[in-house]
Amino acid sequence: MTDLPNYTVRVSLRAKCVRLSLSVEDGLEVVIPANYDLLKIPELIQKKQDWIARNQDKLDAREAFFQSQAPDQLPTCIKLRSLNEEWQIEYQQIAHKSDHKSGTIRIKEINNQLQLVVVGNIADIESCKAIIKQWLLQKAEKHLFSWLHKVSISTNLPYRTTTIRSQKTLWGSCSSDRNISLNYKLLFLEANVVEYVLLHELCHTIQMNHSARFWKLVSNFEPNYKALDKSLNQAWQIVPAWLDFC
Numbered sequence: 001m002t003d004l005p006n007y008t009v010r011v012s013l014r015a016k017c018v019r020l021s022l023s024v025e026d027g028l029e030v031v032i033p034a035n036y037d038l039l040k041i042p043e044l045i046q047k048k049q050d051w052i053a054r055n056q057d058k059l060d061a062r063e064a065f066f067q068s069q070a071p072d073q074l075p076t077c078i079k080l081r082s083l084n085e086e087w088q089i090e091y092q093q094i095a096h097k098s099d100h101k102s103g104t105i106r107i108k109e110i111n112n113q114l115q116l117v118v119v120g121n122i123a124d125i126e127s128c129k130a131i132i133k134q135w136l137l138q139k140a141e142k143h144l145f146s147w148l149h150k151v152s153i154s155t156n157l158p159y160r161t162t163t164i165r166s167q168k169t170l171w172g173s174c175s176s177d178r179n180i181s182l183n184y185k186l187l188f189l190e191a192n193v194v195e196y197v198l199l200h201e202l203c204h205t206i207q208m209n210h211s212a213r214f215w216k217l218v219s220n221f222e223p224n225y226k227a228l229d230k231s232l233n234q235a236w237q238i239v240p241a242w243l244d245f246c
């Protein structure tokens with residue numbers, strides 16, 4: 001038996017059968033009817049490991065989403081899952097006379113420490129966010145262009161050009177003349193999900209629709225495409241909400 005997660009047991013007089021509940025407030029809770037045999041609980045939890053893991057992931061994603069719902073606050077950390085990088089952000093207030101005009105906020109990378117320093121009039125929250133977004137757009141160009149190129153070569157699906165876009169609800173698109181656009185927010189997603197988006201758009205260079213033939217083509221390269229497509233639908237939750245206020 002593998003290690004069991006922590007849990008608490010609650011006896012409920014109304015419960016007719018045993019059930020598990022998972023919440024941010026209470027963690028994993030086993031709710032049992034009054035006459036339930038406590039010795040059965042470890043085995044029950046063992047059997048429900050998949051359910052627990054799946055729901056824990058959902059909770060974590062939702063937590064991260066709500067944590068980021070503070071549009072008035074500046075982010076102190078940026079987690080780029082696709083690159084396996086977690087950047088810390090520091091803010092330094094410098095208010096020289098010449099810094100009162102707009103465009104005076106600068107961003108510096110301290111690369112080997114994965115650290116960003118935003119320098120200038122940091123009371124100007126909107127400008128700070130805008131400059132971080134600018135940094136993200138450049139980062140997306142640097143990584144997503146070469147990534148798409150690599151997938152294109154390995155699948156033998158050529159395209160014409162790529163652009164990085166800042167869209168709210170679209171991860172990527174492919175035009176009829178094989179120009180692919182990619183959302184810079186892909187940087188926040190897991191690498192296998194990004195890889196799937198790149199493949200998906202490249203398959204549109206052959207099939208411009210979501211027909212059975214399109215999915216057949218996708219599945220030739222990625223048999224697990226259904227699960228990846230599903231996680232993509234929920235992936236918006238892990239993109240920091242403050243970016244949509246830029």
Ligand SMILES: [Zn+2]
Nearest residue numbers: 200204209210
């Ligand atoms: Zn599509």
